[in-house]
Amino acid sequence: MVTTRSSTKASSAAPNLWVHAPSNLTLIWFAISLPLVVWDSVYVLGRPHTMEGGSLFWPLYVPYKLYGEVDHVYGWKAFNAHNGFTAAQGALNVLETAMYAFYVWTYLRGGKTVAGRSTRVLDGRPAALAVLTAFSAAVMTLSKTVLYWLNEYFSGFDNIGHNTIADLIPLWIIPNGAWLIFPSYMIYVMGNEIVQGLTTASERGSIKSV
Numbered sequence: 001m002v003t004t005r006s007s008t009k010a011s012s013a014a015p016n017l018w019v020h021a022p023s024n025l026t027l028i029w030f031a032i033s034l035p036l037v038v039w040d041s042v043y044v045l046g047r048p049h050t051m052e053g054g055s056l057f058w059p060l061y062v063p064y065k066l067y068g069e070v071d072h073v074y075g076w077k078a079f080n081a082h083n084g085f086t087a088a089q090g091a092l093n094v095l096e097t098a099m100y101a102f103y104v105w106t107y108l109r110g111g112k113t114v115a116g117r118s119t120r121v122l123d124g125r126p127a128a129l130a131v132l133t134a135f136s137a138a139v140m141t142l143s144k145t146v147l148y149w150l151n152e153y154f155s156g157f158d159n160i161g162h163n164t165i166a167d168l169i170p171l172w173i174i175p176n177g178a179w180l181i182f183p184s185y186m187i188y189v190m191g192n193e194i195v196q197g198l199t200t201a202s203e204r205g206s207i208k209s210v
Contacts, residue, residue: 099136099140
């Protein structure tokens with residue numbers, strides 16, 4: 001979700017200057033996903049107050065009544081069983097969201113307007129920190145989401161097996177699949193961008209054989 005753009009910052013800049021700018025898709029994804037993850041994390045860490053009958057349930061968390069019936073990890077079954085997986089992944093959500101927020105804040109605060117570009121760019125150490133942070137968060141998100149799916153598989157679909165496939169596709173597979181697709185894309189693109197930056201730096205200071 002990040003467009004790798006390694007080019008000059010301006011016509012007078014160094015020819016191999018490494019810069020970074022997010023694509024519009026990246027910013028759209030963050031605009032959608034970050035509020036959703038904050039909403040989800042507060043629900044998970046605020047249980048049982050955010051669950052049906054709790055003081056924080058209405059109106060913000062009414063949709064979780066249905067989702068808790070679709071996925072028992074989010075419902076009373078897991079909570080009453082003192083299943084720690086739900087809260088553990090919620091706690092990681094908080095860390096991931098903070099890392100993504102740092103990336104967005106760094107870009108919005110330090111992005112520079114460059115001639116010939118429709119979007120602002122980051123360069124130097126801020127760009128390196130932003131990309132590394134977002135890449136690390138994306139690895140965390142993908143790993144956690146894969147673990148979430150594997151937990152169902154190896155438990156015999158204990159929490160979602162009661163649903164029909166017609167219910168699972170729109171209510172579980174598609175929503176959770178988005179957190180597989182977009183982080184994977186971020187890892188691929190940002191990983192390539194990190195490698196490109198390291199390659200550029202190493203080529204500048206490469207040791208010449210005699």
